Amino acid sequence: MADEPLVLGIETSCDETGVGVVRGHTLLADALASSVEQHARFGGVVPEVASRAHLEAIVPTMERALTEAGVTLADVDAIAVTSGPGLAGALLVGVAAAKGYAVAADKPVYGVNHLAAHVAVDTLEHGPLPEPAIALLVSGGHSSLLLVDDLAHGVTPLGATIDDAAGEAFDKVARLLGLPFPGGPYIDREACAGDPAAIAFPRGLTAAKDLAAHRYDFSFSGLKTAVARWVERRQRAGEPIPVADVAASFQEAVCDVLIGKALDACRSNGVQTLVIGGGVAANSRLRAMAEQRAAKYDIRVRTPRPTLCTDNGAMVAALGSHLVAAGVAPSRLDLPADSAMPLTTVSVTGEEWT
Amino acid sequence: MLVLVVDSSTPAVIAALVEVTAAGVEVRAQRCAVDARAHGELLAPQVDAVLADLGARPSALGAIVAGLGPGPFTGLRVGLVTAATMGQALGVPTYGVCSLDGIGFPAAAGEPVLAATDARRREIYWAVYDGAGQRIVGPEVSAPEVAAARARDLAVVAVIGDGAHRYAATLELPAADEPRYPMPVALAQLAAERIAAGAPGEPLTPLYLRRPDAVAAAGRKPVLP
Numbered sequence: 370m371a372d373e374p375l376v377l378g379i380e381t382s383c384d385e386t387g388v389g390v391v392r393g394h395t396l397l398a399d400a401l402a403s404s405v406e407q408h409a410r411f412g413g414v415v416p417e418v419a420s421r422a423h424l425e426a427i428v429p430t431m432e433r434a435l436t437e438a439g440v441t442l443a444d445v446d447a448i449a450v451t452s453g454p455g456l457a458g459a460l461l462v463g464v465a466a467a468k469g470y471a472v473a474a475d476k477p478v479y480g481v482n483h484l485a486a487h488v489a490v491d492t493l494e495h496g497p498l499p500e501p502a503i504a505l506l507v508s509g510g511h512s513s514l515l516l517v518d519d520l521a522h523g524v525t526p527l528g529a530t531i532d533d534a535a536g537e538a539f540d541k542v543a544r545l546l547g548l549p550f551p552g553g554p555y556i557d558r559e560a561c562a563g564d565p566a567a568i569a570f571p572r573g574l575t576a577a578k579d580l581a582a583h584r585y586d587f588s589f590s591g592l593k594t595a596v597a598r599w600v601e602r603r604q605r606a607g608e609p610i611p612v613a614d615v616a617a618s619f620q621e622a623v624c625d626v627l628i629g630k631a632l633d634a635c636r637s638n639g640v641q642t643l644v645i646g647g648g649v650a651a652n653s654r655l656r657a658m659a660e661q662r663a664a665k666y667d668i669r670v671r672t673p674r675p676t677l678c679t680d681n682g683a684m685v686a687a688l689g690s691h692l693v694a695a696g697v698a699p700s701r702l703d704l705p706a707d708s709a710m711p712l713t714t715v716s717v718t719g720e721e722w723t
Numbered sequence: 724m725l726v727l728v729v730d731s732s733t734p735a736v737i738a739a740l741v742e743v744t745a746a747g748v749e750v751r752a753q754r755c756a757v758d759a760r761a762h763g764e765l766l767a768p769q770v771d772a773v774l775a776d777l778g779a780r781p782s783a784l785g786a787i788v789a790g791l792g793p794g795p796f797t798g799l800r801v802g803l804v805t806a807a808t809m810g811q812a813l814g815v816p817t818y819g820v821c822s823l824d825g826i827g828f829p830a831a832a833g834e835p836v837l838a839a840t841d842a843r844r845r846e847i848y849w850a851v852y853d854g855a856g857q858r859i860v861g862p863e864v865s866a867p868e869v870a871a872a873r874a875r876d877l878a879v880v881a882v883i884g885d886g887a888h889r890y891a892a893t894l895e896l897p898a899a900d901e902p903r904y905p906m907p908v909a910l911a912q913l914a915a916e917r918i919a920a921g922a923p924g925e926p927l928t929p930l931y932l933r934r935p936d937a938v939a940a941a942g943r944k945p946v947l948p
């Protein structure tokens with residue numbers, strides 16, 4: 370349809386510089402530049418290194434996205450940008466870039482929530498999202514469970530991690546096992562050859578006494594420590610570490626908690642759709658377990674392809690397109706980068722566009 | 724030719740429109756707001772405002788000049804990414820100028836001066852200019868004492884800029900009142916030759932002068948007692 374909004378999306382909240390182009394629910398381009406290799410020796414993302422990389426990457430990444438989509442800036446209806454949450458300095462590069470393009474090309478700019486964008490990206494794969502839906506968003510920076518009543522105007526946070534993000538736990542356990550950063554894909558690969566039932570690692574916040582206050586919250590810090598203890602005990606005893614079994618058992622514990630709580634949220638809210646997003650959603654065990662367990666309750670699981678699960682510009686464009694179609698007002702030019710943007714804010718709307 | 728000038732290397736967030744002709748550089752509109760914590764919020768509205776002052780469309784711009792710093796990283800990047808993205812969108816060249824030159828060059832009055840801006844952490848970004856406004860040392864980042872010693876060696880007669888005022892006592896030289904921040908007219912003058920010649924635009928590479936604070940991952944602490 371020619372009257373569907375053509376929207377550019379810019380993402381710079383962490384270590385990926387992403388520019389995506391979307392028309393309606395159709396993905397036209399998804400250009401990405403990553404600084405992940407520059408962070409590897411630090412064992413985690415260094416904010417200043419990420420910010421510097423965004424400044425270098427933004428113009429060429431935009432160039433690639435426009436070329437790939439076969440459009441010009443003059444053609445687009447709006448420019449969407451992640452304005453939070455994320456690393457403050459990194460967000461600021463993307464927000465300033467979006468405004469530069471918006472001023473130069475005389476386009477409206479939408480400052481959008483990174484987490485809502487992780488939900489919206491699934492519409493590029495599976496079409497409009499039935500509302501309400503439950504969203505499970507898991508990455509190195511966030512682990513949240515949301516009730517998506519209205520993706521254009523507001524979502525309701527149900528729970529979140531009270532310590533480490535799920536992806537962070539993957540990174541830390543990978544390091545413990547001598548696997549590279551970021552740990553997710555390496556744990557996943559090792560786990561394929563391991564026994565998920567080999568070691569009974571703890572499932573955080575699933576005991577009856579924890580459920581009262583933290584029914585939809587997560588905790589991965591205790592799990593991480595339990596894995597470290599188990600590995601150290603073997604090392605001190607001079608025994609070899611069964612890396613595949615540790616990886617599989619750890620991964621099983623994480624997925625068990627995530628899927629268990631997500632499905633509980635679906636059932637108690639009478640919701641038939643579960644969307645999973647964020648980098649950890651690329652984990653093969655998480656995807657398989659979600660499908661398997663949801664089938665029992667007739668719940669439909671929607672998980673975008675792995676390249677759309679990790680941070681990218683397409684997800685921001687997808688949310689922008691949804692906002693334009695819903696008639697939501699754009700942001701003003703004084704839009705700030707908000708590293709602690711609340712989940713209830715899907716986009717920052719200004720009264721008027723000047 | 725109508726040229727946009729931006730600088731966000733100091734607490735002053737600066738946007739200006741200048742006319743560059745064979746006769747020289749004339750400022751047509753400018754905005755300067757001093758707020759070290761709001762570069763990201765302020766700059767784009769200011770660019771919009773100077774365009775509105777002249778009733779000019781962005782497509783009327785023929786080039787963009789940006790102060791490359793040195794300056795505190797987060798704020799500095801706002802000006803550079805704004806200039807780079809606008810240059811890309813409009814298909815016009817971008818030119819970089821050392822931001823300290825926007826202070827030291829217009830201060831030229833026959834004798835050497837030291838221009839300094841605040842680098843936080845009890846340090847300054849600084850450079851020394853000869854009597855004609857040419858930069859002869861710098862840009863550097865260091866404690867004010869280090870800059871003061873170099874200034875004495877070079878027979879500097881006055882210090883200038885926001886950072887010089889802040890550390891006037893340490894620098895032990897008379898501080899000139901103006902300019903405190905980079906002057907857009909000076910930044911444009913320093914790029915005028917390139918603009919007039921239609922020189923190819925340059926990537927706007929920031930003058931960070933410091934490495935990112937980061938330490939390589941250390942060995943893991945055991946969890947067992």
Ligand SMILES: [Zn+2]
Pocket residue numbers: 483487508510647648679680
């Ligand atoms: Zn993310």
